[in-house]
Amino acid sequence: MIYTCTLNPSIDYVMELDEVKLGQLNRSEKVAFYPGGKGINVSRVLKRLGSESVALGYLGGFTGEYIRQFLDQEGIMNRCIELEGTTRINIKLKANQETEMNGTGPQIPESEQFKLLSQVGELTEKDILVLAGSLPTSVPKDFYSKLAEHCLKHNIPFVLDTSGIALADTLRYRPFLIKPNQHELGELVGVPIKTLEDAAKYGKEVLQRGPEYVLVSIGGLGAVLVGKEITAFASVPQGEVINSVGAGDSMVAGFLSVFAKDGNILEAFRQGVAAGSATAFSQDLCTVEKVQELLPYVEVQVKE
Numbered sequence: 001m002i003y004t005c006t007l008n009p010s011i012d013y014v015m016e017l018d019e020v021k022l023g024q025l026n027r028s029e030k031v032a033f034y035p036g037g038k039g040i041n042v043s044r045v046l047k048r049l050g051s052e053s054v055a056l057g058y059l060g061g062f063t064g065e066y067i068r069q070f071l072d073q074e075g076i077m078n079r080c081i082e083l084e085g086t087t088r089i090n091i092k093l094k095a096n097q098e099t100e101m102n103g104t105g106p107q108i109p110e111s112e113q114f115k116l117l118s119q120v121g122e123l124t125e126k127d128i129l130v131l132a133g134s135l136p137t138s139v140p141k142d143f144y145s146k147l148a149e150h151c152l153k154h155n156i157p158f159v160l161d162t163s164g165i166a167l168a169d170t171l172r173y174r175p176f177l178i179k180p181n182q183h184e185l186g187e188l189v190g191v192p193i194k195t196l197e198d199a200a201k202y203g204k205e206v207l208q209r210g211p212e213y214v215l216v217s218i219g220g221l222g223a224v225l226v227g228k229e230i231t232a233f234a235s236v237p238q239g240e241v242i243n244s245v246g247a248g249d250s251m252v253a254g255f256l257s258v259f260a261k262d263g264n265i266l267e268a269f270r271q272g273v274a275a276g277s278a279t280a281f282s283q284d285l286c287t288v289e290k291v292q293e294l295l296p297y298v299e300v301q302v303k304e
């Protein structure tokens, strides 16, 4: 089973405006809200692509209840731990450019942190754990490392999609896959990543620090997958970007839904890119139809 873990889920409140005027009243005539948080997005896309997963993490208050109901409606198994605080609402402003405002999220008491560690303690080497999103300020900075250390000890493959210190410090526990975007990879290696070649070169360097595969996305420029014995480049389909929120998460889900079925890394890479673009070209997360429509436009080239 695939388990996704979102320590700090959200409701994503999306507002479309022609222009955002700071310091003034802005009115939007088009708003929408969706359950959010990186692991929750991965679970939602997995479901659409025909793969089951269990959502782990924390939910609380009326916003948490909304997410619970939404996941139930979509048939996504949910073992999120109930918190006393209220799950955050993240604001996504869509004007001439996208602006995101993410809140800090509720406190996670130590007792609830132990509960999650014990849930992860039940996983076996047949499972895959996806650790995705930022660490809430109330958990120790090594929280992902603790989960990852358990995974390494018990041969549980895990995917890590986070940034900054949480990413850098957890690499040594040998994640099966990390998915930095160009900025996250740049931060990790201390060099700006501008091209797919940069991504391949520095992605290879990061392999020395522990992960088995590094999947780097560079928005509309393409994507790179590197492993010990593989370097592959993918083109992305052309289209109008409507929503880039969750594109990276869709990429992880697209990748995993193929990999978990037959272990084909290159096909997983191709579907990951198609799913990322399918979300970028949609209002909400991608549908399976959109992913299938885009698959033929993703060209994967393996570099010898």
Ligand SMILES: Nc1ncnc2c1ncn2[C@@H]1O[C@H](COP(=O)(O)OP(=O)(O)OP(=O)(O)O)[C@@H](O)[C@H]1O
Binding pocket: 180, 181, 182, 217, 218, 219, 220, 221, 222, 223, 236, 237, 238, 239, 241, 244, 245, 246, 247, 248, 249, 251, 272, 273, 274, 275, 276, 277, 278, 280
């Ligand atoms: N302009 C674009 N055209 C086509 N596909 C795109 C575009 N932007 C993003 N994508 C798709 O989404 C994937 C992930 O994009 P990106 O590099 O922006 O990741 P990210 O920053 O992790 O995303 P997120 O916004 O979810 O945090 C890309 O590999 C690609 O498949």
Ligand SMILES: O=P(O)(O)OC[C@@]1(O)O[C@H](CO)[C@@H](O)[C@@H]1O
Binding pocket: 008, 010, 012, 035, 036, 037, 038, 041, 090, 100, 102, 132, 133, 134, 135, 245, 246, 247, 248, 249
């Ligand atoms: O604050 P974090 O955990 O880094 O990111 C949270 C978030 O921006 O990521 C998702 C898109 O990837 C959104 O659904 C959500 O609002």
